Amino acid sequence: MSSPEQQGERLGAxxxxxxxxxxxxxxxxxxxxxxxxGRLVLADGPPRPAAWAANVWFDPLLIPIGSIGEAxxxxxxxxxxxxxxxxxxxxxxxxxxxxxxxxxPKPLVYPAPPPTAPLGSWTLLDPNTVLxxxxxxxxxxxGEVAFAENKTAPPNRAYLKLWEVFTRLQVRPAAGxxxxxxxASPGGWSWVxxxxxxxxxxxxxxxxxxxxANLPRISFRRESAFALDPSEVGPVDWLFSDVICYPKxxxxxxxxxxxxxxxxxFVCTIKFQGRTDHATARxxxxxxxxxxxxxxxxxxxxxxxxx
Ligand SMILES: C[S@@+](CC[C@H](N)C(=O)[O-])C[C@H]1O[C@@H](n2cnc3c(N)ncnc32)[C@H](O)[C@@H]1O
Numbered sequence: 001m002s003s004p005e006q007q008g009e010r011l012g013a014x015x016x017x018x019x020x021x022x023x024x025x026x027x028x029x030x031x032x033x034x035x036x037x038g039r040l041v042l043a044d045g046p047p048r049p050a051a052w053a054a055n056v057w058f059d060p061l062l063i064p065i066g067s068i069g070e071a072x073x074x075x076x077x078x079x080x081x082x083x084x085x086x087x088x089x090x091x092x093x094x095x096x097x098x099x100x101x102x103x104x105p106k107p108l109v110y111p112a113p114p115p116t117a118p119l120g121s122w123t124l125l126d127p128n129t130v131l132x133x134x135x136x137x138x139x140x141x142x143g144e145v146a147f148a149e150n151k152t153a154p155p156n157r158a159y160l161k162l163w164e165v166f167t168r169l170q171v172r173p174a175a176g177x178x179x180x181x182x183x184a185s186p187g188g189w190s191w192v193x194x195x196x197x198x199x200x201x202x203x204x205x206x207x208x209x210x211x212x213a214n215l216p217r218i219s220f221r222r223e224s225a226f227a228l229d230p231s232e233v234g235p236v237d238w239l240f241s242d243v244i245c246y247p248k249x250x251x252x253x254x255x256x257x258x259x260x261x262x263x264x265x266f267v268c269t270i271k272f273q274g275r276t277d278h279a280t281a282r283x284x285x286x287x288x289x290x291x292x293x294x295x296x297x298x299x300x301x302x303x304x305x306x307x
Contacts, residue, residue, distance in 0.1 A: 145295075
C-alpha cells in the first residue's frame with residue numbers, strides 16, 4: 001500500500017457530483033467554479049455548502065497515467081473500493097475499471113445501516129489523467145441510496161425519502177414519541193413513522209389511504225397544515241412536512257414552530273416550482289443546527305433537517 005500522495009498531486013480543489021438533473025442548481029449554489037465535467041463540478045479550496053451535490057469528492061488527486069494498466073495500479077495502490085464516474089473517454093475508463101476490484105452494491109434492506117467501507121471516486125479527465133478522491137462524503141456510489149423496496153404496505157413511493165433520511169443520518173423516532181406528519185396523504189411517511197413504534201398525528205386536506213388511517217397509533221386531522229396552532233397541538237417530538245407549497249410559506253411555518261419551542265426535531269421537504277428559490281434555501285440552511293440536502297429520492301426538492 002502507498003499513500004495517496006505517492007500516486008498523484010493534490011488538485012487543491014474539491015469535487016462536487018451533482019444530483020442527477022441538477023447540475024445547474026449546483027453550479028448556482030457553489031458560485032465560482034473551476035471546471036464542470038458532466039455532473040462533476042470542481043471548485044477551489046475546501047468543501048463549501050453544497051446541498052445539490054449527491055457526493056463530495058474531498059481533496060482529489062491528479063494522477064498522470066501512461067496506460068490502462070498504470071491507471072489501475074495507481075488506484076489499487078491507494079487501497080479502496082473505487083466508484084467510476086465517467087463523463088467522457090468511456091471505453092478507456094471502463095477498461096481501467098475492469099482491472100479494479102468490482103463494486104456491486106446490493107440494495108439496502110431497510111433499516112440496515114449504510115456501508116462502512118470507504119468508497120473513493122474517480123474519473124478520467126483526459127486519456128492520460130485520472131482524477132481520484134480516496135475520501136468522499138457518501139458511502140454510497142455517487143450518493144445513490146438504493147433500497148429493496150416495499151411494494152405492498154406503503155401507498156406510494158414517498159416513504160423512500162424518509163427511509164433515506166433515517167439511513168443517512170442514522171436517526172429515527174423512538175417508540176412512543178409523537179410525530180406530526182404534515183401533508184401526510186396518502187400516508188407513505190406516516191407508515192414509516194408508525195413502523196418505528198412512534199405515535200403519528202397526520203394532517204392533510206386530503207384523506208389518508210384507509211389501510212394507513214386504520215393503523216393503531218395513527219390519528220388524522222383533515223385540515224390545512226398552515227392553520228395548525230402549535231400551542232393547541234401541544235408538545236411534539238418531531239415535525240415532518242412533505243406539504244406541497246412555496247418554499248417561503250414552508251419557511252414561515254417552520255419559524256412559527258421553532259418560535260413556539262414545542263418541537264425539537266424537523267424533517268421537511270422544500271419543493272421548488274419553476275426556478276429554484278436559492279435565497280430561501282439559504283435561509284433554511286442558516287437555521288442553527290440544520291442540514292440541507294438533496295436526497296437520491298428527492299425530485300426538484302431539498303430536504304431540510306434539524307435534529
Ligand atoms: C407529496 S404529497 C405528500 C405525500 C406523503 N408524504 C406520503 O408519504 O404519502 C403532498 C401533500 O401535501 C398536501 N397539501 C397541500 N397543501 C396542504 C395544506 N395546506 N395542508 C396540508 N396538506 C397539504 C396534499 O394534499 C398532498 O397530500
